[in-house]
Amino acid sequence: MQSKTVISLVGFTVMLGMSAPAYAYLDPATGSILLQAMIGAVAGTTLFFRTSLHKVKTLFSRQKQSERK
Amino acid sequence: MSALAVVEPGSFRDPGGRVFRAGESVFRAITEAASEDFARVSQSGILRKLVDQGKLIDFTDVTDQAPSLGLDQADVLLSHPRISFISYPYEWSFSLHKAASLAHLDLHLELLEQGFTLSDATAYNIQFNGTRPVFIDHLSVRPYIEGEIWAGHRQFCMQFLNPLLMWSILDLQPNHWFRGSLEGIAPEDLAKMIPLRKRLNWTVLTHVVAQAAMQNKSSRTAANSERYRNARLPRTSFAGMLRGLRSAIDKLEVPSSKTVWRNYADNTSYAAPETQAKHRFVKEMIETVRPRLLYDIGCNSGDYSKSALDAGAGKVVGFDFDHGALEIAYRRATEENLDLLPIWLDAANPSPAQGWGQTERMGLGGRAKPDALLALAFIHHIAIGRNVPLDMALEWLLSLAPSGVIEFPHKDDPMVQLLLAQRSDIFPDYHNEAFEALLSRRARIVKSTDVLPTRTLYWYERD
Numbered sequence: 001m002q003s004k005t006v007i008s009l010v011g012f013t014v015m016l017g018m019s020a021p022a023y024a025y026l027d028p029a030t031g032s033i034l035l036q037a038m039i040g041a042v043a044g045t046t047l048f049f050r051t052s053l054h055k056v057k058t059l060f061s062r063q064k065q066s067e068r069k
Numbered sequence: 070m071s072a073l074a075v076v077e078p079g080s081f082r083d084p085g086g087r088v089f090r091a092g093e094s095v096f097r098a099i100t101e102a103a104s105e106d107f108a109r110v111s112q113s114g115i116l117r118k119l120v121d122q123g124k125l126i127d128f129t130d131v132t133d134q135a136p137s138l139g140l141d142q143a144d145v146l147l148s149h150p151r152i153s154f155i156s157y158p159y160e161w162s163f164s165l166h167k168a169a170s171l172a173h174l175d176l177h178l179e180l181l182e183q184g185f186t187l188s189d190a191t192a193y194n195i196q197f198n199g200t201r202p203v204f205i206d207h208l209s210v211r212p213y214i215e216g217e218i219w220a221g222h223r224q225f226c227m228q229f230l231n232p233l234l235m236w237s238i239l240d241l242q243p244n245h246w247f248r249g250s251l252e253g254i255a256p257e258d259l260a261k262m263i264p265l266r267k268r269l270n271w272t273v274l275t276h277v278v279a280q281a282a283m284q285n286k287s288s289r290t291a292a293n294s295e296r297y298r299n300a301r302l303p304r305t306s307f308a309g310m311l312r313g314l315r316s317a318i319d320k321l322e323v324p325s326s327k328t329v330w331r332n333y334a335d336n337t338s339y340a341a342p343e344t345q346a347k348h349r350f351v352k353e354m355i356e357t358v359r360p361r362l363l364y365d366i367g368c369n370s371g372d373y374s375k376s377a378l379d380a381g382a383g384k385v386v387g388f389d390f391d392h393g394a395l396e397i398a399y400r401r402a403t404e405e406n407l408d409l410l411p412i413w414l415d416a417a418n419p420s421p422a423q424g425w426g427q428t429e430r431m432g433l434g435g436r437a438k439p440d441a442l443l444a445l446a447f448i449h450h451i452a453i454g455r456n457v458p459l460d461m462a463l464e465w466l467l468s469l470a471p472s473g474v475i476e477f478p479h480k481d482d483p484m485v486q487l488l489l490a491q492r493s494d495i496f497p498d499y500h501n502e503a504f505e506a507l508l509s510r511r512a513r514i515v516k517s518t519d520v521l522p523t524r525t526l527y528w529y530e531r532d
Contacts, residue, residue, distance in 0.1 A: 030297060031256070031284025032223035037300040039275055039310055 074138040078428035079193065086208045091138055095151050096131070098143035099208065106211045107145060115183050116207060123198070124176060126150065126205045147207065153362050154386045154437045157430055158192040158228060159247035160412040160420060162395040163236050163323045164403075169195040170229040172202035174315040181308055186213040190221030192228035192253070193430075199384075199408045200399055216301040219310065223284075226276050227253030230314065234277065235259060237321040238267050242392060244413055251424055256281040272317040326396055343520040347476070348376045350518055351443060354474050354528045355380035360440035364388065364469055366416065367447035371398035374409045377443065386439070388414035390450075416447075416465075417455040434468065442466065442473035445526075449478045452499055453488045459499055460507050467511055472530040477504045482523035501525055 074089035074096055081087065085103025089096045099107050110116060119125035128147045135146040158166065169192060177187050187209045194206040219225075231254040232243035239262060246254055260281035268278055302310075351373050355363070361383040365374045368387025377385055387409055389395050398411035414420075414433070422432035444466050451462045466475060478485050479501050480494075505527070508514060512531035519525050 029223040029284060031280045031282075031286075032226075033218055033297055033300045034283040035275065035280045036218050036222060036302050036310070037296055038279070039306070041306070 074140055078426065079424070079430060081425070081429075083188070083206075083208055089138070089140065093151055095149045096138065096140065097128070097147040097149060097207065098135070098140050099145040099147070100142075101144050103208055103211075104144035107208065109212050110185060110207075110210050113183065113185070115180065115185060116210065119176070119179075119204070123201065124172070124204060125207070126152070126196070126203050128207055149205075152196050152205070153384060154410065155431065156197060156386075156410060156412050157420065158195075158232070158253075159244050159251075160414070161244075162392055162399055162411065162413060163233070163326075164396055164399040165197065165200065165410075165412070166192075166229070166233055166236075167318060167321060168200065169197075169202045170233060170318050171315060172204070173225070173229060174311050174318070176204055178308060178311050178315070180210060181213060181304065181311070184213050185210055186217070186219075187211075187221055190225035190228065197410050199406065200402045200410060213304070216303060218300055218302045219307055222310075223256075223280070224253070225314075226256055226280065229253075230272075230276055230318065231256065231259045233318060233321050234273065235262075236323050238263060238273070240324045242413075248420065251430065255284075257284055272314070276314070323392075323396075325393070343524065344372075346518065346520040347445065347526065348373065350516075350520070350526050350528070351376050351445075351474055352380040353516075354441065354472070355382050358441045358472050360470075360472075362386070362437060362439045364439040364442040364473075366414075366442060366444040366466065366469070367450070368398055368409075368411055368443075369394045369446075371401050371407070371409055371411060373443055373445055374398070374411075375401065375405070375407060378407055378409065382441075384408045385410070386437070387411040388416070390415055416451055417457065439470040440472070442470040444473065445476040446478065446484065448475060449482075449485050449488060449499075453485060453496055459496075459504060463504070463507050463511070467529070467531055471532065472515075473528070475508070475527050475529065476520075477501055477525045477527065479523040479525070482521075485523075 074091040077088040077090055077095075079088075083103075084100070085106075086097055086099040089098060116125060116128065120127050127150050130145065131148045132143070132146045134148075135141050135143045138146075140146060156165075158169070161169065172195060173187075173190065173192075177190075180186055188211050189209055191206075194204060194209060195202050196205050197203065232247055235241050235243045235246075235254060243254060256277045260278050263273060263277065268274055355377045359381055360377075363374075363377050363382040363385045365371070365377070365385055365387040368374050368385075368389050369391075371385075371387055374385040374387045385408065387395075387398055389398070389411065390413070392413065395411045395413060398409065401407065402409040402411065419433035420430070422428060422430065424430040448459075448462055448466070451457045451465075452459045457465075463475075466473075480486075480496075480499055485499075505514070505517070505525075508527055508529055512529040515528040515530050517525055517527045
């Protein structure tokens with residue numbers, strides 16, 4: 001039990017000794033970052049087109065509806 | 070005064086907090102480094118909402134108890150319900166892994182919508198309630214900063230996506246590899262194995278092949294490039310990436326699973342008269358012992374796990390070597406909403422204690438305290454199939470739980486004869502009388518019955 005207590009205290013002290021911002025503890029790796037820079041652009045563009053397409057579609061369906069009226 | 074809290078050896082990576090155990094209670098200490106972020110997350114009410122939806126493990130603020138636990142330097146102290154069995158991604162079946170991946174992505178998408186994100190993407194942060202994934206790390210949730218990149222992307226690929234792709238594209242079980250490489254399967258390694266025609270898939274091409282190429286290149290040159298330093302991921306792209314992965318993973322299946330299902334349908338021998346007797350015997354033990362946690366070693370499709378749950382077992386962890394059987398058990402547990410977690414086990418080589426200090430990930434022995442076990446149609450696979458002497462095989466089973474039911478298939482049982490078909494019988498000590506003598510030396514035989522002329526069930530109880 002005593003040794004466990006020591007582990008616990010050591011663990012905690014070491015933990016408190018770190019002042020790095022908590023959110024930065026994971027190294028995202030360079031390959032992933034470069035890929036994200038690319039995917040981000042592609043995914044964003046796709047999304048932009050999808051949204052635009054949707055807007056155009058709604059525009060037409062609205063027109064159709066108003067035509068019916 | 071409460072017992073002093075002991076640090077959980079698997080929780081050291083995030084300097085923002087640590088998990089401690091004191092007796093049966095689990096605590097999370099949050100330090101100054103993370104307490105401000107945590108307060109913002111907590112005050113938004115998102116954590117409570119996720120708990121209510123069953124997606125996040127429950128928490129209570131018990132900061133006032135910190136001094137009595139010897140954790141008085143914690144800014145915030147949370148208490149959590151104890152998870153009776155911790156499983157690791159290298160023990161999951163394909164379906165468990167897929168469910169965990171989808172749960173992770175859904176959680177991240179929901180958080181992002183509310184202005185939060187996850188600081189990592191480790192599969193070890195997912196545990197199972199029955200077969201339902203539950204997220205266990207409250208400190209991974211933090212405020213989203215506009216335009217930031219997805220820090221956990223590579224980790225997500227290594228621990229969620231790549232094992233699933235390996236399974237689905239190559240029809241290879243990733244469990245052995247993942248167990249040896251606790252951070253998961255690197256894109257650089259997986260990329261080398263994927264045949265050319267399978268690369269023409271958006272997910273494979275980007276997250277595996279392209280990432281691997283850039284990782285290999287980046288370690289030499291790109292790290293200093295402008296593009297690397299200024300990489301930003303707009304929120305819509307971030308969500309688009311998560312959604313893209315979600316829809317790709319949702320479509321993944323294991324090629325061999327179709328055969329498994331056909332074989333299963335062809336082999337439904339459940340009408341056999343001895344199975345009725347086995348179910349009755351199991352139920353009688355369960356009704357007497359009333360185990361809160363039961364291990365079903367060699368659970369197969371989970372027939373007896375289900376009987377045990379019906380008879381009053383609280384929770385069952387089923388173990389099997391055969392991934393086909395695990396898939397069937399998973400489907401049953403999910404469809405019938407059973408508190409059954411079917412995971413992969415090679416009983417001759419169970420998960421070891423490993424990771425940092427060889428304590429980060431627990432071995433199977435001593436990981437949980439099952440009150441009882443079932444080992445039906447199991448021991449001959451070890452004693453004859455894997456040459457483990459009968460007394461050692463029995464000793465191992467008895468070490469797992471204080472009571473249970475063990476089935477002993479006799480030497481002349483057709484299944485035992487099948488194992489001996491192409492080899493000489495080097496097992497003179499493998500017979501029913503010897504087994505009974507070994508068992509009665511180590512435990513009390515509460516009851517035994519012959520369910521077939523060549524099969525005996527033993528209900529044992531030790532100390």
